[in-house]
Amino acid sequence: MIAALAVLATLRPRATAHDDDKSGEGPTRSNAEGDAEVDDDATLIARHRAGDREAFATMYRNHAAAVYRRLGRILGPVPERDDLTQDVFLALHRALPAFRGEARLTTLIHRIAINKACEHLRRNARRPAVPTEGAVFDQLLSLAASPAERASWREELERVFACLAKIKPKKRVALLLRVVDGMSFEEIAVLVDATPEAVAKRVQHGQRELDELYGRASREARMS
Amino acid sequence: MSRDDMFSDALRAAAAASERRDELVRVALTTGDELDDIRRAKIWTRVEDRLDEPVHTPWRWLLAGGAGALALAAAVMLVVTHRRSAPDGFVAPPDATLSLRLGHARAALVGPARLDVVETTERTTTVALRSGRLLAEFEGGEGRSLRIEAPGATIEIVGTLFAVDVHDAVTCVSVSHGRVRMMTFSRVLFVDGGHTACSDSPATHALASDVGEALAHHAATLALAEAAPVRDAPGPGRPRPTSPAASDPVPAPVPAPAPVPGPGPRAGAGPRTSSATASASWSRSRSASVSVSGPASGSGSASASGPVSASVSEPVSASAPAASTVFGDPPPAPTPQPNIVKPTPPPSTATELYRAAEAALARRDLAAADRALATIIDTLPTSSLLDQALYDRARIAYDRHAFSDAQHHLDRLATLPTSPLLEPGAFLSCRIAIAANDPRADACLATYRSTYPHSPHDLDVLGLLVERAFHAGGCTRAAPLVDELARLYQATTLARGWRTRCP
Numbered sequence: 001m002i003a004a005l006a007v008l009a010t011l012r013p014r015a016t017a018h019d020d021d022k023s024g025e026g027p028t029r030s031n032a033e034g035d036a037e038v039d040d041d042a043t044l045i046a047r048h049r050a051g052d053r054e055a056f057a058t059m060y061r062n063h064a065a066a067v068y069r070r071l072g073r074i075l076g077p078v079p080e081r082d083d084l085t086q087d088v089f090l091a092l093h094r095a096l097p098a099f100r101g102e103a104r105l106t107t108l109i110h111r112i113a114i115n116k117a118c119e120h121l122r123r124n125a126r127r128p129a130v131p132t133e134g135a136v137f138d139q140l141l142s143l144a145a146s147p148a149e150r151a152s153w154r155e156e157l158e159r160v161f162a163c164l165a166k167i168k169p170k171k172r173v174a175l176l177l178r179v180v181d182g183m184s185f186e187e188i189a190v191l192v193d194a195t196p197e198a199v200a201k202r203v204q205h206g207q208r209e210l211d212e213l214y215g216r217a218s219r220e221a222r223m224s
Numbered sequence: 225m226s227r228d229d230m231f232s233d234a235l236r237a238a239a240a241a242s243e244r245r246d247e248l249v250r251v252a253l254t255t256g257d258e259l260d261d262i263r264r265a266k267i268w269t270r271v272e273d274r275l276d277e278p279v280h281t282p283w284r285w286l287l288a289g290g291a292g293a294l295a296l297a298a299a300v301m302l303v304v305t306h307r308r309s310a311p312d313g314f315v316a317p318p319d320a321t322l323s324l325r326l327g328h329a330r331a332a333l334v335g336p337a338r339l340d341v342v343e344t345t346e347r348t349t350t351v352a353l354r355s356g357r358l359l360a361e362f363e364g365g366e367g368r369s370l371r372i373e374a375p376g377a378t379i380e381i382v383g384t385l386f387a388v389d390v391h392d393a394v395t396c397v398s399v400s401h402g403r404v405r406m407m408t409f410s411r412v413l414f415v416d417g418g419h420t421a422c423s424d425s426p427a428t429h430a431l432a433s434d435v436g437e438a439l440a441h442h443a444a445t446l447a448l449a450e451a452a453p454v455r456d457a458p459g460p461g462r463p464r465p466t467s468p469a470a471s472d473p474v475p476a477p478v479p480a481p482a483p484v485p486g487p488g489p490r491a492g493a494g495p496r497t498s499s500a501t502a503s504a505s506w507s508r509s510r511s512a513s514v515s516v517s518g519p520a521s522g523s524g525s526a527s528a529s530g531p532v533s534a535s536v537s538e539p540v541s542a543s544a545p546a547a548s549t550v551f552g553d554p555p556p557a558p559t560p561q562p563n564i565v566k567p568t569p570p571p572s573t574a575t576e577l578y579r580a581a582e583a584a585l586a587r588r589d590l591a592a593a594d595r596a597l598a599t600i601i602d603t604l605p606t607s608s609l610l611d612q613a614l615y616d617r618a619r620i621a622y623d624r625h626a627f628s629d630a631q632h633h634l635d636r637l638a639t640l641p642t643s644p645l646l647e648p649g650a651f652l653s654c655r656i657a658i659a660a661n662d663p664r665a666d667a668c669l670a671t672y673r674s675t676y677p678h679s680p681h682d683l684d685v686l687g688l689l690v691e692r693a694f695h696a697g698g699c700t701r702a703a704p705l706v707d708e709l710a711r712l713y714q715a716t717t718l719a720r721g722w723r724t725r726c727p
Contacts, residue, residue: 069257086270147416
């Protein structure tokens with residue numbers, strides 16, 4: 001298992017903590033940079049309200065990759081990510097006329113993305129939990145030394161996704177923002193519109209549930 | 225060991241297990257989360273198309289909900305009805321090959337063979353191969369799968385070119401490219417490209433030459449069929465992603481000068497020098513037309529309103545035995561109907577070809593997209609879309625792990641005097657070097673940074689260099705690059721992460 005993790009970890013060119021934030025993915029940025037972005041976003045929103053279609057296209061260009069990544073980090077490599085990214089930007093387009101600038105545009109976009117991801121999880125609660133985007137699985141498993149090892153890794157990954165699928169969306173989102181993105185409770189609270197205390201509780205409960213589910217699944221796998 | 229030590233060890237072990245699991249979660253959720261240029265453009269196309277849609281008011285939602293409920297009820301009825309119906313099946317006699325459209329798979333049933341269609345939905349198809357050989361190319365896509373039940377094994381495919389042989393209750397799966405999951409009573413194994421696995425043997429072995437040739441021939445036949453005019457080709461204007469079933473019909477048959485009498489359970493052979501088409505309905509909710517070509521034309525094709533269709537090729541004499549038998553629900557009295565389809569001229573301009581490629585990409589038919597792009601490159605080398613076609617072909621090849629092909633396209637792209645795609649092409653070239661474990665990858669990345677110092681990918685490239693240096697020599701070797709990363713991109717989590725790891 002450790003060897004598998006070591007190889008799996010090398011598959012991704014950048015480690016988790018390396019998420020580039022060039023498109024303002026997270027709420028953590030330097031003040032100067034943040035202010036510049038706010039200015040840019042304010043200008044874009046103003047242009048958009050004035051009927052400039054190119055402004056929304058620019059917003060899409062600036063934020064599409066981050067939205068796609070955010071969805072992937074909550075849902076995993078599911079094929080619906082394209083459709084959900086599309087939905088996020090359509091929802092953004094509808095939300096912009098009422099947007100009064102209390103939060104940064106980035107925050108708004110990520111809130112929408114997280115809401116869409118939660119909706120998707122609720123909608124698909126009864127569907128198979130394992131992502132079906134074969135290419136990503138293949139990418140994850142392609143460095144396995146042998147077919148047997150590949151099968152073992154695949155089982156491991158399927159088990160992880162199956163366990164995650166059993167955790168309620170709100171807890172899952174908080175847990176993954178914490179574990180995968182390394183965000184603080186305060187940062188997560190901004191994105192999920194909750195208090196840091198509530199987020200901490202969700203993370204704690206989610207972690208406990210994941211521990212129990214994963215442990216049970218692993219035991220069952222060993223016994224079978 | 226004291227009780228406290230044991231307790232501490234247990235705690236440490238639990239923490240380590242939890243950390244390993246978290247790492248697995250991190251890796252699983254961050255792999256493949258990059259939005260590539262093609263996908264980004266495709267999503268934008270769909271967003272842009274829907275920006276002007278009116279916002280739905282509540283009463284419209286109610287209406288839509290009602291209509292949806294009705295549609296759902298109808299769909300449930302259809303599914304129930306469909307599941308209750310007896311399976312449809314195909315029999316290919318000796319010396320005949322039956323071309324089949326099985327959902328998203330284009331298959332050939334090589335006689336003598338028998339195949340039953342167990343279940344079909346929009347995305348999934350389940351068939352049972354009773355005997356003989358089935359050659360198929362399955363177009364992968366969102367949620368699509370093809371399941372083949374055979375004696376002693378069940379085979380699951382999500383996108384590949386493969387063959388299944390059933391002889392004497394032994395099932396063998398041969399894969400040309402891609403990967404197939406084969407489940408026998410005792411095990412599950414993955415059969416990779418160039419290999420064959422049989423239900424009576426625990427090991428896989430190399431693909432036999434005759435099967436390889438048959439698969440290559442099948443692929444070539446499909447490629448030829450693809451090159452034929454396609455109905456419902458996207459017209460002028462922006463191509464919209466459509467379901468493969470609607471946008472990628474089987475090749476249109478040659479216009480038939482004279483219909484032959486209805487085929488009934490037996491499809492008669494057509495005139496020796498012409499092909500003819502006739503239609504027949506034989507199941508409750510499904511109809512198909514079977515077109516039979518004489519030996520002179522050498523191939524046949526079919527179109528169907530249902531998910532399964534068939535046509536017959538008879539590489540034998542005109543007096544050959546019945547080409548195929550389609551059974552299942554008893555067919556009604558045959559009512560011959562000419563099913564003449566006017567061929568649409570193939571796309572001729574680079575723009576049309578590129579739109580065809582985009583449409584193919586939208587439905588994840590990479591092979592068709594690649595062919596359309598190749599046509600641009602080969603036949604319209606002066607087109608302004610040449611660079612785009614080369615870059616997209618490289619991306620497709622890269623996604624298929626065909627790194628040398630991808631690099632070949634990028635090399636040609638690099639020879640163009642000017643193109644906005646030179647920079648992303650150079651970046652892709654470095655990523656290919658990394659993926660192919662090319663020792664020149666580091667040099668490629670360094671060259672890229674010096675050539676394109678203001679590239680939007682600079683952060684990614686620098687991150688890759690840090691990562692590679694770290695793996696090669698730990699923090700000592702990565703330190704200068706980490707410093708540069710922290711200096712140039714200090715606010716990013718990437719820089720913060722590396723600074724934490726290599727302080």
